[in-house]
Amino acid sequence: MVSAVVPFDAKRIPRAHTLAFAAAWIVLAVVAWALAPVRTLPGPSEVLGALSRLWWEGGLGPELFQTVRLIAEATLVSAALSLGVAWSVTVPALRPLVRGLSKLRFLGLTGLVFPFTLAFGGGHGLKVALLVFGMSTFLVTQVARIVDEIPRAELDLMRVLGASRARTMWEVVVRGTLDKTLDAVRQNVAMGWSMITMVEGISRAEGGLGAMLLNQNKHFKLAEVYAILAVVLAVGLLIDLGMGALEAALCPHTRLTRSQS
Amino acid sequence: MNAPIVLSAKDVHVSRSGTAVLGGVSFDIVDRTREGAVTGQVVCILGPSGVGKTTLLRVLAGLDAPDAGAVTGVAGAPLVAGDVGLVFQDYPLIAHRTVRDNVVLAGTLRGLSGPKLEARADELLARVGLVAQASLFPAQLSGGQRQRAAIAQQLVVPRRLLLLDEPFSGLDPAALAGISELVVAVANEHDLNTVVIVTHDVRAALRVSDTVIILGRGAKGGGARVIETIDLCARGIAWGEGDDAARARIEREITERLTS
Ligand SMILES: Nc1ncnc2c1ncn2[C@@H]1O[C@H](COP(=O)(O)OP(=O)(O)OP(=O)(O)O)[C@@H](O)[C@H]1O
Ligand SMILES: [Mg+2]
Secondary structure, three states: OHHHHOOOOHHHOOHHHHHHHHHHHHHHHHHHHHHOOOOOOOOHHHHHHHHHHHHHOOOHHHHHHHHHHHHHHHHHHHHHHHHHHHHHHHOHHHHHHHHHHHHHHHOOOHHHHHHHHHHHOOHHHHHHHHHHHHHHHHHHHHHHHHHHOOOHHHHHHHHHOOOOHHHHHHHHHHOOOHHHHHHHHHHHHHHHHHHHHHHHHHOOOOOOHHHHHHHHHHOOOHHHHHHHHHHHHHHHHHHHHHHHHHHHHHOHHHHHHHHOO | OOOOEEEEEEEEEEEEOOEEEEEEEEEEEEOOOEOOEOOOEEEEEEOOOOOOHHHHHHHHOOOOOOOEEEEEOHHHOEOOEOOEEEEOOOOOOOOOOOHHHHHHHHHHHOOOOHHHHHHHHHHHHHHOOOHHHOOOOHHHOOHHHHHHHHHHHHHOOOOOEEEEEOOOOOOOHHHHHHHHHHHHHHHOOOOOOEEEEEOOOHHHHHHHOOEEEEEEEOOOOOOEEEEEEEEOOOOOOHHHOOOHHHHHHHHHHHHHHHHO
16 A cells, blocks of 8 residues: 555555546545535536436437547548648658648637538538547647657568558558557547537537537536536547447557556 | 679768768678578678768668769679668667558568568567567667567568668577577678678687778768778688687687777
């Protein structure tokens, strides 16, 4: 138990203890929330009540489905675009293009709503376009950097083995960095998720958690607002967990290096 | 009749970041012949750290073109990346592939496939003693195991020229003997096979090679050159011949040359 408070000793703590620590912190947070003297937040029981009302009467399920579908679509489009662009940094002539695209991340989303509305005609297309733009500019940057950091030695090894350029591209760039790339996509999904309620608020026709949130906010239903935020947090964490599992399944060697097990 | 040349460097110059690293390296390796035995060539390159040995191997492997000069293989053929085996100094492997898949990959890249390739891979893993580690990833290997995996990977496709950058470093005596034996066996698979070894271990070099090349920098600078080529056949201590006294004398001679 003593090593639990010693820095750098995390490896010597059994997994069960780590989980117990996490549980203790969560319990502590909930107790603090329930007993808080200043009532700015609705209490746990009010939020739970609101959650069950929203689920059974308010159509929370279908709205949640809309939102999850939106993030899935945006992620797939953004990953396809970004990886294609980022992998092309290997071609010298295309490097400036990649660098330029990745600079667009400093533009932000707000100024793009108007031109994107003109281009995509509002609705579903606009939401996907906004998310894809917001996510892709960061993903291109991250993946281009991953590709840049591929050790020279791996490329040399492939040449010595007589690999074609296409085969080297696949083996070293695409497959060889899959663990890091999936990690980048995972971060990116988290970013997209953090933007999603805002984007859904911009175009509310299709509903979704963001539209629902704005509606409840308008009527000052604080318990409902926090119930929806709790759902956003929980589903975001679930998606992150799923991405982590995918990474572990596709790249078992990464975990071996990290944990030395 | 002169014996044919199997590996040749002619006045090879290489600069890195504006400084000359190789300043005119030249040597010829001739085909060795021995009554009643298939005999390849084993060449050891010795020289102080930083003199340019790895740089030279990269040129011989066809990875880097020299700024001036040329290298050629059997019958004057150019040395092209992919046709020359090279075990790098730090033994890189493909991280997302298991040891066995790393070895198989090398065959696939040269057009081999099917049960023949699988059998060849298993035979090589047995030869370098990695059967138990076949399904591990490179990150799970010790330094010595990594090295043997890298060697096995280079041996899948037989090539006339195999280059090894410091294959003897950090080995225990048993492993050193094992690798030495493997190197000699690979060289002797074909009359025209040549294995070039870069090493700091003079004794190990004398045990396996028939030619020793010493690289050094002249007093006036200007990049490394061959300062001495020692023909161990002519000295009578190649191929395990000769006595320990003769071997020790040459070892002392080389060590002096390297430290002076
Ligand atoms: N990219 C580079 N830029 C500048 N200098 C370089 C570069 N690559 C190599 N050198 C220099 O070339 C020289 C020879 O390097 P090389 O790696 O060939 O040495 P080496 O003989 O293999 O040494 P060691 O025995 O330590 O492996 C070194 O002095 C090194 O600093
Ligand atoms: Mg070196």
